Amino acid sequence: MPLRRQVLAAAAVLATPPVGAQPMKIRLGTATPGGGFPVYGAAFIDGVRRLDPALEIEAINTKGSTENVPMLEAGTLDIALIQGEVAHEALAGIGRPPADLAVVTAMYPTAGMFVVRADSPYRTIADLLGKPVAWGARGSGLVILGRYAMDGLGYDAAKDxxxxxxxxxxxxxxxxxxxxxxxxxxGGAGWPGFVTVARSEPGARFIAPDAEGIRRILARHGFLKEVTQPAGSFPGQTAPIASVGSWSFVMARPGLDGAVAYRLARALGELAQAGNPPVQLVDTTPANTVKVAPTGRLHPGVVRYLKETGLL
Structure with missing residues (x-):
């Protein structure tokens, strides 16, 4: 298809609402302002609105992933952003009963790491032992990722x-x-905290586990994965950074209407097909969802869409 016709076809898709779409309103839980989840949530809402304007999504700031899970279980949120380690613990019933939550879509992979001022003396994780470290907001899944990563290295994030x-x-x-x-x-491409430090004077340096550290972490916590942050993810970051992490997910409360989940999956899938999604949604694709979602945890409405498109 000539380029001009491709562009016109994509524009037509974005301008055409789903046939018979009924107005609906759902609540999306994000996290505290200044973190990556509210930014992603705004892009998610914008992306879905392009394809399904009748599906209204209200963003609600929360304390983060650890609050989003019980709010989903209580039905005070319809969908929410859940960091990978929190999803793992909730679904596996670690420290709590297993959660009856379903995956709507994969979001993006997060490579956990530290940022320091470029003029600081810190170059390794060992250099930070005994130093004041901001792990994040208490309700953030990034705090849990940090705890697992440090444990794999033989450190206690709260004591060392x-x-x-x-x-x-x-x-x-x-x-x-x-x-x-x-x-x-x-962690996470374009994560606001890292961007702020990287754009300041004197700039930023990123610190992640070395190859042996990554091996040790993965040997102890097999649900984590090696994740590489591509070069250029942050201002001044000229080389890729290998670390550990996991995929975050948009998850749904128990009993979320299958038609809503289908419409969300359809909108996100067509947005990916049309090209040029919001930068935060580049990894939010049906193919990635099929590849990384926990087995048996896809919402039935999402499964319906994936089967229609031949991905399942």
Whole structure:
């Protein structure tokens, strides 16, 4: 198909609402302002609206993944953003009864790492031992990822560092820049905390486990995966960074209408097909969802869409 016809066809798809779509309103739980989840949530809502304007999504700031799970279970949220380690613990029933939640879509992979000022003396994780480290907001799944990663290295995130837990994720970068924290833990392409530090003077340095550290972490916590953050994910980051992490998910409350899940899956799938999705949604594709979603946890409405498109 000539390029002009491809562009026109994509525009037609974006301009055509689903046949017979009924107006619906659902609630999406994100996290505290200043973190990656609210940014992703805004892009998610914008992307779905392009394809299904009758499906209204209200973003609700929460304390993060660890609050989103019980809010989904209580039905006070319809869908929510859940970081990979929190999803793993909730579905497996680690420290709690197993959660009856379903996956709507994979979001993106998160490579956990630290950011420090470029003029700081810190170059390895061992250099940060005993130093003040901002692990993130208490309800954030990134805090749990940090705990698992440090445990795999033989460290205790709460004891071998001076832990700082934030009321708002957006407070972390300023603490690194003014010296109250030696480092900020986080992850995810374009993560706001990392971007803020990287854009400041004197810039940023990123610290992640080395190859032996990654091997040790994965040997101890097999549900984690090696994840590489591509070069250019943050200002001044000229080389890829290998670390550990997992995929985050959009998950649904028990009993979410299959028609709603189908419409969400359809909108996201057609957005990916049309090309040029919001940058935060580049990895939010049906193919990635099939590849990384926990076995048997896809919402039936999503399964219906995936079967119609030949992905299942």
């Amino acid at each position: 560092f001076q832990p700082i837990y934030l009321e708002r994720a957006g407070d972390g970068p300023a603490m690194v820049l003014d010296g109250r924290a030696a480092a900020l833990w986080g």
